[in-house]
Amino acid sequence: MITGKGRCNFTNLKDWESFSSHIRSKASLVRPAFFNFPSAKAIEFFENQGIPTVVERGDRAFPASHMASDIVDGLVKAATSLGVRIMSGVQVGKVAYDSGDRVFNIQAGERTFSCRCLIIATGGLSYPSTGSSGDGYSFASSFGHSISPLFPSLTAIVPRGYKVQRASGGELRGHIDRSVPLSAAGKQLMGISLKNTGLTLFLDGREVQSVTGDLDFTDGGLEGPLGFQVSRECVKGIVNGRKAGISIDMKPAVGRDELLDRLRRLWAEIKADPRSRGINLDRMFRILLGKVLPHGLIDGFLGWNPGLGKGADLEGLARRLKDWHMDIEGFVGYERAVVTAGGIPPEEVVAKTLESKKQKGLYLCGEVLDVDADTGGYNLQCAFSTGFLAGQCAAQSVICR
Numbered sequence: 435m436i437t438g439k440g441r442c443n444f445t446n447l448k449d450w451e452s453f454s455s456h457i458r459s460k461a462s463l464v465r466p467a468f469f470n471f472p473s474a475k476a477i478e479f480f481e482n483q484g485i486p487t488v489v490e491r492g493d494r495a496f497p498a499s500h501m502a503s504d505i506v507d508g509l510v511k512a513a514t515s516l517g518v519r520i521m522s523g524v525q526v527g528k529v530a531y532d533s534g535d536r537v538f539n540i541q542a543g544e545r546t547f548s549c550r551c552l553i554i555a556t557g558g559l560s561y562p563s564t565g566s567s568g569d570g571y572s573f574a575s576s577f578g579h580s581i582s583p584l585f586p587s588l589t590a591i592v593p594r595g596y597k598v599q600r601a602s603g604g605e606l607r608g609h610i611d612r613s614v615p616l617s618a619a620g621k622q623l624m625g626i627s628l629k630n631t632g633l634t635l636f637l638d639g640r641e642v643q644s645v646t647g648d649l650d651f652t653d654g655g656l657e658g659p660l661g662f663q664v665s666r667e668c669v670k671g672i673v674n675g676r677k678a679g680i681s682i683d684m685k686p687a688v689g690r691d692e693l694l695d696r697l698r699r700l701w702a703e704i705k706a707d708p709r710s711r712g713i714n715l716d717r718m719f720r721i722l723l724g725k726v727l728p729h730g731l732i733d734g735f736l737g738w739n740p741g742l743g744k745g746a747d748l749e750g751l752a753r754r755l756k757d758w759h760m761d762i763e764g765f766v767g768y769e770r771a772v773v774t775a776g777g778i779p780p781e782e783v784v785a786k787t788l789e790s791k792k793q794k795g796l797y798l799c800g801e802v803l804d805v806d807a808d809t810g811g812y813n814l815q816c817a818f819s820t821g822f823l824a825g826q827c828a829a830q831s832v833i834c835r
């Protein structure tokens with residue numbers, strides 16, 4: 435219901451070659467599942483449930499109604515029409531394999547359920563308010579699985595000084611809870627969206643990722659497509675004790691020299707303009723900034739680049755417009771991260787069936803696996819494809835026994 439800001443970007447129509455470049459840690463784990471149930475099948479599935487779809491920029495597919503609830507209703511309708519019984523509000527506390535009776539026992543409160551095959555589809559740790567408690571990792575561990583280090587991804591990264599409180603030294607180094615209030619400097623930037631911007635991520639001073647697109651300053655930190663794109667590497671780096679920093683390029687389409695020429699021309703025009711008579715240098719510099727920056731960003735930009743306005747330093751301005759550096763202190767954690775990176779390693783699962791290599795009859799799918807992807811409908815498609823394959827193979831295995 436909350437996916438895609440309530441619109442549910444449920445798949446992406448790119449072919450495997452492009453699709454797989456958006457998946458971590460090993461896209462090969464998803465490959466057989468994807469070809470068995472590709473994006474086109476997901477669209478067909480929902481259209482068969484009476485849900486027309488639309489494809490938007492970047493091959494992202496949504497229900498034509500733009501209502502995520504239609505997707506939920508379609509899934510529930512398809513399941514119940516096949517006789518599936520859905521029990522909500524029931525938390526599974528423990529799962530175990532009884533090798534005598536050759537069944538899995540699933541304990542949920544007072545009740546115990548038994549089955550010959552078990553699929554763990556419990557998701558990750560992100561957004562605990564949706565029921566994602568990370569239980570699946572302990573269930574899988576109890577069958578001998580290891581868990582690749584977990585960390586939040588597709589989440590806000592927080593510049594130093596953006597919030598009133600520093601990063602916690604808690605379980606995850608660098609975690610800054612979403613609810614921590616903004617500092618005065620953070621308030622100057624919050625709400626600003628930058629279009630066609632360049633963003634480069636540095637770890638320990640070395641460039642690791644460079645992307646171009648839209649960037650949002652929010653109550654969490656840096657978000658929007660660009661913030662999310664670099665968040666995985668950034669969070670992983672911080673958790674592992676590396677120093678993170680970013681450089682924002684406000685004018686990625688022009689080089690610094692060309693930009694400086696343009697600033698000099700604009701500056702000459704402003705000075706020659708009769709309306710500038712009697713206006714001090716600071717005021718004229720702000721007029722110049724208004725010509726090269728969104729109006730709402732001027733105070734924030736000057737606040738975060740102190741000294742820039744003094745003496746109308748055009749070279750300094752050109753440098754800062756091309757390279758606005760911020761140290762990144764931390765990140766918003768699972769409380770608001772879109773996905774959980776890490777999980778059950780690909781080597782411990784048979785990709786063609788998604789059966790566990792540790793426990794026969796146990797299958798794993800979705801985010802509990804060490805599979806996470808960029809925004810754009812890739813995560814749900816991975817969950818649908820792996821869920822479909824795990825379901826098919828578990829059912830076949832029950833029939834064949």
Ligand SMILES: Cc1cc2nc3c(=O)[nH]c(=O)nc-3n(C[C@H](O)[C@H](O)[C@H](O)COP(=O)(O)OP(=O)(O)OC[C@H]3O[C@@H](n4cnc5c(N)ncnc54)[C@H](O)[C@@H]3O)c2cc1C
Binds near residue numbers: 437442564569801
């Ligand atoms: C805000 C937000 C927006 C998103 N938007 C998009 C988007 O537009 N497009 C996209 O592709 N992806 C999106 N994602 C990511 C996507 O939703 C997930 O990657 C995907 O849902 C993972 O599917 P899953 O089935 O593995 O796990 P989940 O969808 O998390 O489902 C796991 C289920 O297991 C239940 N569960 C867990 N433990 C237990 C237990 N012990 N007992 C009983 N039940 C349990 C949970 O309550 C949950 O219902 C978004 C995620 C968030 C948080």
